[in-house]
Amino acid sequence: MSESTGSDQARKAVKDISDKNIDDMVRTFSFTPDVMNAIREHINLEYKSWYAFKKLASDCARSDIALHGFSLLFARSAAECFADAAFLEKYLIQRGGVSIPGEIPAPTVCWPDDPIDPIRPLHDALYIEKMILEDAQRLCDVASTNKEYALEDVVEDRFLKKETKHVKDMGDLLREAARISKVPGHGLYHLDKDLRATMGKIPWGIHNKPESCDLLLKEMAACGLGEPTVT
Secondary structure (H helix, E strand, O other), rough: OOOOHHHHHHHHHHHHHHHOOHHHHHHHOOOHHHHHHHHHHHHHHHHHHHHHHHHHHHHHHHOOOOOOOHHHHHHHHHHHHHHHHHHHHHHHHHHHOOOOOOOOOOOOOOOOOOOOOOHHHHHHHHHHHHHHHHHHHHHHHHHHHHHOOHHHHHHHHHHHHHHHHHHHHHHHHHHHHHHHOOOOOOOOHHHHHHHHHHOOOOOOOHHOOHHHHHHHHHHHHHOOOOOOOOO
């Protein structure tokens, strides 16, 4: 083979690759347009949720409300939504997809200051967490239908477990708020104080993890199935 022929073949190979859409080459058969659209929809929902939680965090930090424990709680929720959206966007690109941002309307949630009532905003927060969970389940269903098992594994591992817990935690917090709101007084202050002490983490959240049963059994076994440990 002559040198010129070899050079021509090399140039043809470079042109063939240059003319191809590399994203198409990266994409597997199961990473269909339906799957990509489902991912984009969940990314958009996470950003909408981030905006809503950010609004609640800002409301609670105002001097007229001054519930800084709740502000920390919602700031944590907002940060997690933003991180999850960024994660999924990076995953979409990794798999050969294209990020197409959607509209993010201004949130309508707010923390009322006259009177300072926690029921409505916490009800809205529970609804947001439940919406994220149900949409993650929808994304998992789309992945399963298209035999996109890699995405299904990612959603189950990163989203479903923690979102299930978030829904329960927020439901508990709503019940606590309803309980203390029956008699106005120090209840809201002390609930906020508990959240301040944990930097915005739900104080009893550990008990909503199924793994807490294993920890309890280990502790019981360590002290003779419930018998007091001799010290």
